[in-house]
Amino acid sequence: MLVDLTAVALIATTVWVAFFVRDTIMLLAEPGQKVESSGHGLAEDLGNAGDAASNVPFVGDVLKKPLQSAADASAGFADAGASFQETVTQVANVTTTALIVVLVLLILVLWLPPRLLWIRRSLIVRRLADAPGGADLLALRTLAGPPADLVKLPTPPGGFADAWRRGDQEVIAILSAAALAHTGLLP
Template identity: 85%
Template sequence: MRLYAQTPARRNRQLLVDLIAVTLIALTVRAAFFVRDIIMLLAEPGQKVESSGDGLAEELGNAGDAASDVPLIGDVLKKPLQSAADASSGFADAGASLQASVTQVADVTTTALIVILVLLILVLWLPPRLLWIRRSMIVRRLADAPGGADLLALRALTGPPAALVELPAPPGGFADAWRRGDQEAIATLSAVALAHTGLRP
């Protein structure tokens, strides 16, 4: 199995397209993670709310513990402080929940961007490459088979005429030479068919 053409022009085009495809995939992944970093900036207010809520809850809890030591009215003083501490813990939980939601959105967006864009690149890139690999295998197998040169010559005759214009035609033309079994003309036409695929005789 041959991955690249033998003729320099086609091989260089294939290498260039492969390089572009790989570069686009790498840029797509990088861009997706950049988008994730931008989305994660939305989690910063949640971090601040969580941190502030935890700090306030701790301070109010400490104040409530200290107030409970006051004789006679300690329990009365502690109750509102403890309620305020519980409310502050609720704020902290809300901040943590916001961060979790933002993280989930960032992860889903990043995954979707990578999967969709990479699949699009692969759909545009891989089928032509695989088709060429398959075609080159068939043409090479045909060239090596008995009588394969005749079939390749026929393929050159039925292919784009531009490939034959610059070649010195035998008397009566290439079609007549092929019908007569002219081995030199058949070899020339076979080489044209191979070159059209990007292979050498």
Template identity: 65%
Template sequence: MRLYAQTPARRNRQVLADLIAVVLVAAAVWFALAVHEAVMRLAEPGRKVESSGDSLAAELDNAADAASEVPLVGDLLKKPLQSAADAGTGLADAGQSLQHVVSQVATLAAVALIVLPVALVLLLWLPPRLRWIRRSAGVRRLMDTPEGADLLALRALTGPLGDLAALPTPAGGLADAWRRGDPQAIADLSRAALRRAGLRP
């Protein structure tokens, strides 16, 4: 199986198309990772809220424990401080929840920014490449058959007229020479069909 054409012009176009596809995929991945990182910066306030809530809850818990030691009114003082500590814990949970949401959004955005462009590149680039690989393999198999040169000559005759313009025209024309089985005309035509497929004889 041949991945690239043997003729320089077509091979250069194929290599260029492959390089463009690789660069576009790499650019899509880089851009998606940059967007992921930028979105993740939005989680910083959530981290600060979580840290502040944890610190506040810890300090209020300590204050509630200390207040409970006060004779007679210790339990009365402890309850509001404990409620405030619970509110600090709730604040920390809200900060953690914000970070989780931001992380999910960043991941989904990155995945979408990778999958969509890569799918588009593959859709535009891969089918023509696979079609050429399959076609060139078919032309190679055809060339290796006993009547391969004759069939390739017929293929050249039924193909674009531009391929025939550069060929020497025998008396009566190329089609007549092919019908008569002229070896030179058949060889010229089969070479033209191979060139069109990007292959060498």
């Protein structure tokens, strides 16, 4: 269960880090916002100046043309700023998605196969424990397994193998419980 909680925590951390990276990348869009805002403001001011210049008698149209051209160029700056922001947003979104997908897949690849293997083994051991004569087989599994499992148990007179051969139900139950505990299942 600790490994499962660790995997979930790693996935949550991965998502948090990906969104933190996204927010950091989005800071790069601020200059684009300033260019867009400045471009719109300049275009509006030049447009207003052109409109005011057109009211000058005799030369109004001549004065309005360069101001209107400058206003159009300023609108181009605003469009460039907006385009820059869109590009930064796309880069941030792709980076965030890639981080989440790659890192979560890596975590799942490292966590899921051992977890599925444990589930398969625990189902087999649980079925074996519930089957007739299953406790005997689990006890034999403990006897044939690592000696460290037996060292932790109180040794019966004559040893575990002798008690198992005699069919000592108390020893068989102890050995069977040890096999369940070794698999991660509580007896």
